[in-house]
Amino acid sequence: MDNIKAYIDQHKDRFINELIELLKLPSVSADSTFSKDIINTSKAVKTALEDAGCAHVEICETPGYPIVYGEKIIDKNLPTVLVYGHYDVQPVDPIELWDSPPFEPIIKKTKIHPEGAIFARGACDDKGQMYMHVKALEAMTSTGSLPCNVKFMIEGEEEVGSNSLVWFVKRNQDKLANDIILISDTGMISNTQPSITTGLRGLSYVEVEVTGPNRDLHSGLYGGAVANPINILTKMIASLHDEDNHITIPGFYDKVEDLSAEERAEMAKAPFSLEDYKKALDIDAVYGEKGYTTNERNSIRPTLDVNGIWGGYIGEGAKTVIASKAYAKISMRLVPHQDWIEITELFKTHFESIAPKGVTVKVTPHHGGQGYVTPIDNIGYKAANKAYTEIFGVEAIPQRSGGSIPIVALFEEELKSKTILMGFGLDSDAIHSPNEHFGIFNYLKGIETIPLFYKYFTEMSV
Amino acid sequence: MDNIKAYIDQHKDRFINELIELLKLPSVSADSTFSKDIINTSKAVKTALEDAGCAHVEICETPGYPIVYGEKIIDKNLPTVLVYGHYDVQPVDPIELWDSPPFEPIIKKTKIHPEGAIFARGACDDKGQMYMHVKALEAMTSTGSLPCNVKFMIEGEEEVGSNSLVWFVKRNQDKLANDIILISDTGMISNTQPSITTGLRGLSYVEVEVTGPNRDLHSGLYGGAVANPINILTKMIASLHDEDNHITIPGFYDKVEDLSAEERAEMAKAPFSLEDYKKALDIDAVYGEKGYTTNERNSIRPTLDVNGIWGGYIGEGAKTVIASKAYAKISMRLVPHQDWIEITELFKTHFESIAPKGVTVKVTPHHGGQGYVTPIDNIGYKAANKAYTEIFGVEAIPQRSGGSIPIVALFEEELKSKTILMGFGLDSDAIHSPNEHFGIFNYLKGIETIPLFYKYFTEMSV
Secondary structure, three states, X not given: OHHHHHHHHHHHHHHHHHHHHHHOOOOEOOOHHHHHHHHHHHHHHHHHHHHHOOOEEEEEOOOOOOEEEEEEOOOOOOOEEEEEEEOOEOOOOOHHHOOOOOOOOEEEOOOOOOOOEEEOOOOOOOHHHHHHHHHHHHHHHHOOOOOOEEEEEEEOOHHHOOHHHXXXXXXXXXXXXXXXXXXXXXXXXXXXXXXXXXXXXXXXXXXXXXXXXXXXXXXXXXXXXXXXXXXXXXXXXXXXXXXXXXXXXXXXXXXXXXXXXXXXXXXXOOOOOHHHHHHHHOOOOOOOOOOOOHHHHOOOOOEEEEEEEEEEOXXXXXXXXXXXXXXXXXXXXXXXXXXXXXXXXXXHHHHHHOOOOOOEEEEEEEEEEOOEEOOOOOHHHXXXXXXXXXXXXXXXXXXXXXXXXXXHHHHHHHHOOOEEEOOOEOHHHOOOOOOOEEEHHHHHHHHHHHHHHHHHHHHHHO | OHHHHHHHHHHHHHHHXXXXXXXXXXXXXXXXXXXXXXXHHHHHHHHXXXXXXXXXXXXXXXXXXXXXXXXXXXXXXOOEEEEEEEOOEOOOOOHHHOOOOOOOOEEEOOOOOOOOEEEOOOOOOOHHHXXXXXXXXXXXXXXXXXXXXXXXXXXXOHHHOOHHHHHHHHHOXXXXXXXXXXXXXXXXXXXXXXXXXXXXXEXXXXXXXXXXXXXXXXXXXXXXXXXXXXXXXXXXXHOOEOOOOOEOOOOOOOOOOOOOHHHHHHHOOOOOOHHHHHHHHOOOOOOOOOOOOHHHHOOOOOEEEEEEEEEEOOOOOOOOEEOOEEEEEEEEEEOOOOOHHHHHHHHHHHHHHOOOXXXXXXXXXXXXXXXXXXXXXXXXXXXXXXXXXXXXXXXXXEEEOOOOOOHHHHHHHHHOOOEXXXXXXXXXXXXOOOOOEEEHHHHHHHHHHHHHHHHHHHHHHO
């Protein structure tokens, strides 16, 4: 593969500049203000796939934002890799905490990224990681070393629940037929210790609304005499955890599998420093479910977090008002076997049942997805591990992630194939946060590792 | 006083139009965006006082927004009435719930106001009620019937805590010397049943900030493993009331006087329909401290209400984020003998003490004020009651209000005089809410009643 490495070295500046151009497009799927930018981004991805050597590329219309599909079939007897990624990005709030504008990418050196990192919304999640696959394809086709067939499916609604992708996958099983699905939308432990994500949590995301009086009231004239929707909402949310931080929704844990002592001991071997973890977040203590370690809490245990809350007067100064309504966005991370639709229903039933008289409560499900586990004896896992080992000099560690890529469970159901999560991001890349970035080192190493995966996967398949 | 009534009849259209012009000025003191408008409003008030017959009017600079002072001294041996009011108004949020723009006043007929009401921010609180006094002065001076001396002190920071007024009053005791203070910034029971507010609650208004991790985090990767500041904030706020809705802050009730059974029985005689109350607010039940009626809960009992809460992602759609910070604005209404500075300190100490490890908490006091009670054997009260009785045909009912006018307790301390709260607004006027309005009937009846107060107060004083 020396010719691929040489090709990457020769073209790396252009690879970086192309990604920077893509990052300038504000493809925020959660906010309809940006719908035109999202369409433009899908067109840019189409062009990029064509330029990289895809023989056929099309923009597939859906009920929502389009999916960019591309393929290069070299021999029907060879295995087919389906690459999935997304071209939409998270919202940028709180915008005031960004050190540079989120859609004006700049390269800065950091302690963790001495070779520089690209700072922009989507730099890591997922434009940067998705674009590694586009450039890896270019490197393979340009050097005549593509060893198998490849298909691309790049969507624009990952950050808002992938509804249109579900619609698309269910209607295109033949088109999407593959032997392995490859996704880079996760992270690795560090730049010297690669890891492969073997488990993902499921997700149920809901919005709740508590309504008290039919209009905002003067808190002096009505304070203490009517149910204040904000106070009630805080009481209701607070009651969703008990004193040990177990979730109190009846039936919530029914399908949660307890890991064996051996499995937990195996997990505990992953390198982890609680002191470094606390220091990096600037907290004096971690916090979570009693009886579990930090790494267990954010991977093998389900959670319930408020992602946003608002109500009443939130401007400058003071206003003595009792709001008519209060709202919260709440998400639950789920573990394998917990069904997100069932959990959403349990939440809704419970949350409505704990509303006191004097208020009404509305629960609106936003989106969700199932959890997923990849077996490490799968040849996809083995090929990925071999590729990482060759590039990084050490074997990859299998890791259960706390995050969710709801579509992975659907792929297995609809396309009958396994997914390999080859992530090159780092925890410190601040995805979903201000100052998101992606290391130049990670970007280029990703482009270098991916062709090796194709090579070993093809060798192990035939 | 027939000539005064005739004068009002003759000029009422102009009186309404002048108020409408004043209401067009967006004097929102809580938002510094409007600072220029506030200054313009103070100038408009100065001109209005001059036009109404004040011999001397000045705009008094303060550390904050100016105070408009005016006076007409006709005889040093006659009593002096000091009129207090405010020209600033509440913020307009939520703006989307207004049926017409808050600073484009319009007159509309309503069920309660068949003669029409002026809809605008500040229509009742307090521009409309303050302007009644300006027009009452005009009516008295124009008809040669001003029976005593009068001073006006109109401030621009009432809705944000009157800090500059405190500064001003402490430095101008001689200038402000008076025999009675007259304020119209409260309400009456109905247009056929006048009432005089004899008690006001005190206030402590604070803002709290809970900080967890030093940046927003991905809820998948960190969810369940670190303290989520929003979840923690809801837990902390929820714990401020027990199951009977008593406030749990240690020492909070120490100075609260329990009313005797007789006093409570007397209070219970005020006309009140719980069914109408619930219907007006569209709620299926009232809610509050166990052991007290609705009217007691919002007048003789202290309260704690969240006036605003915010944190995390509150835009359209979903964002799977754990916020770094969560905030709330919290106010406590206090009853006589509770000292607001002491209560603020108790809150701060308690709130900080209940913060779990993993977060830090900051409590910032906004403003506050003491409660107040006017004795009904005071000649000011008697003069007001006689004036109301003559205009409305029935005696006024003394009432304890749940609201706060923090400055009233200060007036007594610094100026050694009692305050009479002659309110002409109605509960349904939606002050502090969208679609605030003030009845034309109430405005004109106020202008008619005020000169009678001057007359009877002067007669009773000499």
